[in-house]
Amino acid sequence: MAAKILVLGASGAIAQHVIEDLKDDKNIALTLFARNINGLQEQAPNAVIIKGDVLNKEDLQEAVKGQDIVYANLIGQVDKMAGEIVKTMEAEKVQRLIFITSLGIYHEIPGKFGQWNDRMIGADLVRYRHAADIIEGSALNYTVIRPSWLTDKNETDFETTQKGEPFTGTEVSRKAVAAYIVSLLKNQEKDNHASVGVQKPGSQGDKPSFY
Template sequence: MKTKVLILGAGGAIARHVISALQKNSDIVLTLFARNAEQLHVESSAKIIEGDVLNKEDIGTAVKGQDIVYANLSGPVDQMARSIVATMNTHGVRRLIFVTALGIYNEVTGEFGEWNNRMIGAELVRYRKAADVIENSDLDYTIVRPSWLTNKDETDYETTQKGEAFRGTEVARKAVGTYIAAIILHPGKDVKASVGVNKPGIYGDKPAFY
């Protein structure tokens, strides 16, 4: 049986890596949702929907009939999380993968944690609210918390679970995409979990590119 996967925010850099990893898999049927469909350059038979996650009709049309929803969004992500959870409940779709950010639980310790809060502390409030909405739902969710992102052509990553200290200062977008694709292919992985993703062995007070 084929697995129907909806990608919200399909024009984003991480999402593009996920699409690349999945688009030639004959067992996966992709639906790509973006505010601007012209941003999508996909060499596959994926269905493309242009719309707004906060528009009830748009998101309802996209979610209906899917098996897995993967959301990689920016902006008012807390409102978006509420919209997605409500729509998935309405249509009986259970599996959600939702990307947030490192630091939403104050899990980044030491000088790196202080630096991270200075850099993105204001944004973390929205991401934490989004995570709270998802964690308080009945969905089979995985919240993904990537470290600071690079465009390196590498797929190495390690993970930490909620409640564990987050150490790694960076990770490649391609590596995060590899992790997310692995969840989509094995949807029993990291269910009802909030997972930090970083490059192994790269630790310090801030990312090397700052």
């Protein structure tokens, strides 16, 4: 029986790579949810497409009901969205959540790179940390993903760190983060109840190479 996977924020750049990897997999039934659904049906003809807003309870409930896995790729009020997703999943008895946040939410980046990261996105990290706290405090089987600074390079190399370990890689491609997400979706024993940093091997430095 095909695994039912809901992608929230399906028009996002990382999600687009995930969808591309999964759209022809006969063992997966995709539901794609976004505020702007333009092009999604053409990209994934076999997927169910839902136009909606995560912060609209009826939209979210319709999308979550009956799913096996929810993968959230969201921007904006991520903490408020995390709260609504957790409540809806718990109500609908859907257990598995994969949720993208940001590097730096636990002050886990040492040295000059950590200082640079705080200067650049410190204000945004409050919302991402709150989102992670909500998810980690839930009854769900979650994987919180903390990608490094994102590039559009055509590469899929990545390495991971666990919560409590130093995060040192300054960048990673969106395609590589997508490859990690696909590995989670296809192996449901991997990184359960975990917060995982994703970085490009060998990308340590004081800041990303493109700054």
